[in-house]
Amino acid sequence: MAPRVSADQARREQMVTERVVDSFEQAPPRLRELMQALVRHAHAFVRETRLTEAEWEAAIGFLHRAGEISTEERSEFILISDVLGISMQTVGVNNPPRDGATEATVLGPFFLDDAPEVPLGGDTAQSAPGEPAWVHGTVTDTAGQPIPGARLEIWQADESGLYDVQYTDGRTAGRACLFADEGGAYRFWAVTPGAYPIPTDGPIGGLLEASGRLPMRPAHLHFMVSAPGYRKLITHIFVEGDGYLTKDAVFGVKESLIKDFVRHKAGEPTPDGREVPDTWTEAGFQIVLVPEDGS
Amino acid sequence: MAPRVSADQARREQMVTERVVDSFEQAPPRLRELMQALVRHAHAFVRETRLTEAEWEAAIGFLHRAGEISTEERSEFILISDVLGISMQTVGVNNPPRDGATEATVLGPFFLDDAPEVPLGGDTAQSAPGEPAWVHGTVTDTAGQPIPGARLEIWQADESGLYDVQYTDGRTAGRACLFADEGGAYRFWAVTPGAYPIPTDGPIGGLLEASGRLPMRPAHLHFMVSAPGYRKLITHIFVEGDGYLTKDAVFGVKESLIKDFVRHKAGEPTPDGREVPDTWTEAGFQIVLVPEDGS
Numbered sequence: 346m347a348p349r350v351s352a353d354q355a356r357r358e359q360m361v362t363e364r365v366v367d368s369f370e371q372a373p374p375r376l377r378e379l380m381q382a383l384v385r386h387a388h389a390f391v392r393e394t395r396l397t398e399a400e401w402e403a404a405i406g407f408l409h410r411a412g413e414i415s416t417e418e419r420s421e422f423i424l425i426s427d428v429l430g431i432s433m434q435t436v437g438v439n440n441p442p443r444d445g446a447t448e449a450t451v452l453g454p455f456f457l458d459d460a461p462e463v464p465l466g467g468d469t470a471q472s473a474p475g476e477p478a479w480v481h482g483t484v485t486d487t488a489g490q491p492i493p494g495a496r497l498e499i500w501q502a503d504e505s506g507l508y509d510v511q512y513t514d515g516r517t518a519g520r521a522c523l524f525a526d527e528g529g530a531y532r533f534w535a536v537t538p539g540a541y542p543i544p545t546d547g548p549i550g551g552l553l554e555a556s557g558r559l560p561m562r563p564a565h566l567h568f569m570v571s572a573p574g575y576r577k578l579i580t581h582i583f584v585e586g587d588g589y590l591t592k593d594a595v596f597g598v599k600e601s602l603i604k605d606f607v608r609h610k611a612g613e614p615t616p617d618g619r620e621v622p623d624t625w626t627e628a629g630f631q632i633v634l635v636p637e638d639g640s
Numbered sequence: 641m642a643p644r645v646s647a648d649q650a651r652r653e654q655m656v657t658e659r660v661v662d663s664f665e666q667a668p669p670r671l672r673e674l675m676q677a678l679v680r681h682a683h684a685f686v687r688e689t690r691l692t693e694a695e696w697e698a699a700i701g702f703l704h705r706a707g708e709i710s711t712e713e714r715s716e717f718i719l720i721s722d723v724l725g726i727s728m729q730t731v732g733v734n735n736p737p738r739d740g741a742t743e744a745t746v747l748g749p750f751f752l753d754d755a756p757e758v759p760l761g762g763d764t765a766q767s768a769p770g771e772p773a774w775v776h777g778t779v780t781d782t783a784g785q786p787i788p789g790a791r792l793e794i795w796q797a798d799e800s801g802l803y804d805v806q807y808t809d810g811r812t813a814g815r816a817c818l819f820a821d822e823g824g825a826y827r828f829w830a831v832t833p834g835a836y837p838i839p840t841d842g843p844i845g846g847l848l849e850a851s852g853r854l855p856m857r858p859a860h861l862h863f864m865v866s867a868p869g870y871r872k873l874i875t876h877i878f879v880e881g882d883g884y885l886t887k888d889a890v891f892g893v894k895e896s897l898i899k900d901f902v903r904h905k906a907g908e909p910t911p912d913g914r915e916v917p918d919t920w921t922e923a924g925f926q927i928v929l930v931p932e933d934g935s
Contacts, residue, residue: 354736361732364891365725371852380851382689384724386681391729394677401721401730408717412707422703426696429679430660434686435696437656441649556675557666596659 349395362388407548414547418510421547423454427595428549428558436579444487446635450580450597453567455508460498460520466617468534473519475504475536477621478606480582482630484529484570491529492634498522498569499535506541534619537606537626538564540589553594563589563598568632575634582630604628644690657683702843709842713805716842718749722890723844723853731874739782741930745875745892748862750803755793755815761912763829768814770799770831772916773901775877777925779824779865786824787929793817793864794830801836829914832901832921833859835884848889858884858893863927870929877925899923 350358362385369380390396411421426432432451440449463469470477484495500520502508509518525531542560545553553560565581581597582604583590590598606626615621645653657680664675685691706716721727727746735744758764765772779790795815797803804813820826837855840848848855860876876892877899878885885893901921910916 350736357736358729358732361725361729361891365728368725368853368891369851372850376850379689379691379695380724380847382685386685387724387726388729390677390681391726391733394674395733396674396730398730398734400674401727405715405717405721408703408707409710409715412703412710412717415704415707420700420704422700422707426700429675429682430656430663431682431686432696433660434653434656434683435691435693437653438686438690439693441645441652552675555667555671556664558663596656596663 358388358392407552410548419544420454421549424543424547424549427451427453427543427597428553430596433596440576443635444633446487446633447570447578447580447631448599448601449578450599450602451595452579453595453597455502455510456498456500456567456569457510457520458498460500460522461517463521463523463533465523465526466532466534467521467523469499469501469519469521469523470503470534470536471518471521472516473501473503473509473536475539476623477615477619477625478535478537478566479532479616479625479627480535480566480630481530481532481616481627482632484525484531484572484632484634486575487633487635491525492572492575493525493527493529495525495529495531495570495572495575495632495634496522497525497531497533498567499533500567501535501538501565502541503536504539506539532616535566538566538584540564540587543594558594559589559592560594561589561592562595563587563593565597568630570632570634572634574637576637578632578634582628584628604630653683653687702847705843714839715749716844719838719842719844722746722748722838722892723848725891728891735871738930739928741782741928742865742873742875742926743894743896744873745894745897746890747864747874748890748892750797750805751793751795751862751864752805752815755795755817756812758816758818758828760818760821761827761829762816762818764794764796764814764816764818765798765829765831766813766816767811768796768798768804768831770834771918772910772914772920773830773832773861774827774911774920774922775830775861775925776825776827776911776922777927779820779826779867779927779929781870782928782930786820787867787870788820788822788824790820790824790826790865790867790870790927790929791817792820792826792828793862794828795862796830796833796860797836798831799834801834827911830861833861833879835859835882838889853889854884854887855889856884856887857890858882858888860892863925865927865929867929869932871932873927873929877923879923899925 365384366381369377415421436449484492545560564584564587569579571577585605606628608626611623660679661676664672710716731744779787840855859879859882865873880900901923903921906918
């Protein structure tokens with residue numbers, strides 16, 4: 346969009362940008378590249394929109410409030426990045442589809458790296474309430490060869506849409522790590538995920554509301570899968586039929602990641618003989634990793 | 641800069657941007673315009689620079705630390721905006737030069753709106769230490785007509801480069817308001833400003849250091865001038881001969897705002913008969929305001 350200003354004014358504005366760009370000339374190459382691109386885009390944003398001083402003040406206030414509400418376990422800045430699709434764009438730039446490899450999606454703000462280990466076939470949900478879900482598949486490379494012992498980190502919201510870090514009692518639930526077997530196969534119990542709103546008590550909640558956007562995320566189960574010699578995969582699987590699949594507040598849905606969570610009747614025998622008094626679901630997810638040197 | 645990617649990948653990345661842009665389609669017109677421009681530029685930044693996931697994490701950490709160090713009286717987010725020239729670009733967009741009006745510059749993070757009033761010719765410095773400076777001029781409109789009773793807010797750093805909000809004892813000094821006389825003339829005592837570094841104990845200090853940029857601001861005295869029917873003017877005057885005039889960390893210097901602070905010998909009589917035992921300086925600053933409906 347061309348600024349609606351005189352040629353003289355446009356030249357003056359361009360000179361401000363160039364002066365700031367030049368100030369990063371002595372930075373190390375990659376930092377220089379990043380800062381100069383950031384400056385050019387930030388200035389172009391101000392010039393194109395003819396940002397008013399009151400709007401600039403509102404933006405500063407927004408960031409200030411984002412800082413105030415952020416804690417060690419809750420980053421409003423990740424939410425801002427997620428809701429503006431910056432996170433998904435970064436995921437896409439760094440994880441182009443290749444050779445049938447499993448697609449990546451956003452990490453989100455709820456991952457913790459010290460989740461407890463459970464045995465293969467164990468329960469990742471622990472005390473997280475919800476309908477049991479049996480999830481299984483095989484981890485292979487792009488040539489279809491199984492990857493024995495691949496490490497899987499699983500985390501999810503419970504049936505109320507809460508992650509354990511949102512519980513008030515500090516307990517760990519709905520997150521665990523486990524290892525695939527010698528044939529790359531894995532299986533575990535979780536709970537059937539449910540849709541939930543991202544936290545709306547900070548400034549990003551106000552932005553979504555003012556914009557007429559929903560804060561909802563479709564139901565999903567997080568995976569982080571790693572094995573020596575392969576690129577770490579960060580992804581989710583989504584639940585087929587979820588009403589929010591086309592309205593994900595963070596734009597994380599990819600067609601290939603939507604899975605059928607088949608519902609079984611109460612009392613139907615489970616794959617591992619676990620006694621489940623009520624209904625349970627079952628979903629398969631084949632995971633394909635890319636070699637580390639694959640580009 | 642064209643991304644170094646396949647046409648397929650470029651199309652996929654463009655689709656992510658379009659999906660996020662579309663999500664703001666229902667926002668009120670101005671919010672929609674701002675958010676869609678912000679999304680397009682933020683995504684273009686990620687795509688052009690091929691931002692890595694580690695760099696994204698570093699950016700989130702930077703913002704998180706900016707939030708942590710910010711308080712009611714110190715906004716690291718204003719500093720970020722200043723140091724990236726976003727503040728000056730916003731000032732320039734909203735205050736194009738016209739009809740000889742005085743040029744605007746950045747507000748900075750140190751303005752407070754409850755400064756004490758001093759009489760015309762009074763001392764704005766109060767207990768702020770430094771060499772006395774006699775500052776005077778006339779407030780007129782762009783036709784040269786005086787503006788009687790124009791309000792002037794003055795604030796500045798003392799000879800050590802500290803604003804009163806940076807003092808540990810909470811006292812008010814180096815800030816005051818006063819009113820021009822019936823002929824638009826004004827005069828007051830301040831202290832000769834000195835150059836100083838912007839606060840470097842937050843993440844912006846680290847960015848400047850990593851980029852090989854100085855944190856210094858050339859010596860300056862802040863003015864905010866207002867009168868009914870005129871656009872509020874926010875500006876500084878700078879001290880001629882200051883070594884940092886071409887290296888201002890926030891890009892605020894304009895040629896027309898550099899003034900000669902003429903130094904007088906110790907004991908030389910002052911314009912208002914004040915006894916000054918040591919040297920003192922004197923600077924003139926003619927202020928021209930734009931009518932509120934001037935565009």
